[in-house]
Amino acid sequence: MANTKKITEEELVRLLKNKDERVLNILYEKYSLSLFGVIHRVLNDQELSEERLQECFLKIWKNADKYDAKKGRLFTWMLTIARNLAIDTTRTKRFREQGKIQNLENSVSIIEKVNSVEMNTDEIGVRDLIKKLNTKYAQIIDVIYFQGYTQSEAAKELDLPLGTVKTRTRKALTLLKDYIM
Amino acid sequence: MKIQEYIDSGLLEMYVAGALTEQEMVKVTTDINESLELKQEVEKLENAFMAYAKLHAPPISAALKASILQSGRNIATTPTDVTTPPxxxxxxxxxxxxxxxxxxxxxxxxxxxxxxxxxxxxxxxxxxxxxxxxxxxxxxxxxxxxxxxxxxxxQPSTKRVVLASVGKVAGAEAIVFWNTDTKNIFVDASSLPEPPEGKVYQLWWMISLDPLLPNNAGTLDGFAADDDKVFAALSTDRAVAFAITLEPEGGSESPTLEELYVLGQVS
CATH class of the missing domain: 1.20.5 (Single alpha-helices involved in coiled-coils or other helix-helix interfaces)
Incomplete structure (x- = not known):
């Protein structure tokens, strides 16, 4: 596992495009928890999230040809796949019947999420981090990264100038870097 | 745009999230590929978000990884091209x-x-x-x-006349039912022996016994085949006695007295 960290993104993409069977293992080790975190953040359901994560990796594997490095990072491409699968699931009957629908127009703030008993993630870690992050920074990450809003959609949604959305996201990520890295 | 300004603009954060239009994404990729500093910044941002996202992930079932790898192998070995030769x-x-x-x-x-x-x-x-x-x-x-x-x-108007044997066949008997209102006559011949081949029983009613004035009341056709041996006879409104004789098939104009089987008087 130690050597997976040394592999460059370019090498990873080349292996993926060549359908090298080793790449699925590397991708899983490197990205599965983050992608699962995104899916689970949206669905808040272990079983459904695991199903979507499996689907996500199969999609990555099957559609490797479609990944275009010119249009973004490999992680960004995978993040989009994971997010779309999760958000599509919130629109299914099964999900709505479970009463877990999240209204994206009033996206649930991560603060509410932290205070909710439903949160079964690394609670202490997240809670401590959220306390350090100002609500507005947690919210902007939520909207841009977890919910997949474009910057213009986020500006409209949060009723903020586009410039503010960008600088606030910048500040939020800088804080994250400081706290986590 | 200077590198630091670029970094401070917040565009790279949007780029990592995939929150830009396709043209913007392509533009940023080009810029990143021209600057190691930008590229390193993007990697830092990516790692920061990945670490943050991981905090939201509960433990994943141990079996899921194996399942994903297996599915991946299955996809890799399954030919999807329809033109593949047999x-x-x-x-x-x-x-x-x-x-x-x-x-x-x-x-x-x-x-x-x-x-x-x-x-x-x-x-x-x-x-x-x-x-x-x-x-x-x-x-x-x-x-x-x-x-x-x-x-x-x-019917109260029906008379029951018992015709008794006159010696030709001992124990032979017949009963005539005669409704004096409707004039209908039925004869129960179940106690008569079966007539020999070519012969038939014939019923007679008499308006007088002395002098003997017999009238044909009909033949008992199909005797052997009849289960209850009850026959309807020709009707009459006056009779003092009834008699049955054995006659040649088809019946006779007048009774053959030597073959008189039973006789009974109306009481």
């Missing part, structure tokens, strides 16, 4: 198809035979039904005539 798998599919065809034909033959046999059964049942219907009709007729006879017999 493979072992295709031969198997052809073989299976043939097997299903044979099974299908066999099943059809079986179904056809079953159908034929069922049709035969239906024919048998239909013919049986017809027989039953005929039997029922005969019974109904019999019942109706018996009901009519019974109704006639129980």
């Amino acid at each position: 493979t072992g798998l295709n031969k198997w599919i052809c073989g299976l198809g043939l097997l299903f065809l044979v099974a299908s034909i066999g099943y059809n033959i079986y179904q056809y035979q079953t159908k034929q046999s069922l049709e035969q059964n239906i024919e048998t049942v239909e013919s049986e039904n017809e027989t039953f219907a005929n039997d029922l009709e005969a019974l109904q007729e019999k019942y109706n005539s018996n009901q009519a006879l019974f109704a006639e017999i129980r």
